[in-house]
Amino acid sequence: MTKEAEQRPLAEEPSRCKWCRRVLPNQRIGRPREFCSHACRQWHWVGKQRAAELQLSEHELIVTKETLDQLHDELYVLACAVNDAEKDLAAAHGKGSAKELRELLEWLLEAARPLRDRELNQSSLRP
Ligand SMILES: [Zn+2]
Known part of the structure; x- marks a missing residue:
């Protein structure tokens, strides 16, 4: 590690x-944004109202079993892709071709996209 890298401030979260x-x-400039969209602001408010009705604390959440199962499935697919990628990289001993690395990356991206693209099931919050 160079001196410059050591002195660089940690990236902010x-x-x-x-x-x-x-x-x-x-x-x-201005007041920091809390939400990415008006819809998210509204769903946050609805969620807080429902949590108050159900006497949930700030750290409790109700999720449908179907939503949780789907999330676990997508995480499992991603974990398998990461395991495959790690095995392939170890087997290549740093000598993988650009084509092989591209295929590996595409495989990982294919496994990760469902998690990136997922939307919270907002219908489950409707009163
Ligand atoms: Zn948002």
């Missing part, structure tokens, strides 16, 4: 939408 957890764009 990006601010995220309080509802969907997407990274919010950097904002230098």
Whole structure:
């Protein structure tokens, strides 16, 4: 590690939408944004109302079994892809061709996209 790298400040944790957890764009002026969209602001408010009705604490959440199962399935697929990628990289001993690395990356991206693209099941919050 060079001296310059040691002196570089740690990157700040990006601010995220309080509802969907997407990274919010950097904002230098004005009040910091809490939500990525008006819809997220509204769903956050609805969620807080429902939590109050059900006497849930700030750290408790009700999720449908179907939503949780789907999330676990997507995480399992990603974990398998990571395991495969690690095995392939170890087997290549740093000599993988650009084509092989590209295929590996595409495989990982294919496994990760469902998690990136998932939306919280907002219908489960409807009163
Ligand atoms: Zn959002």
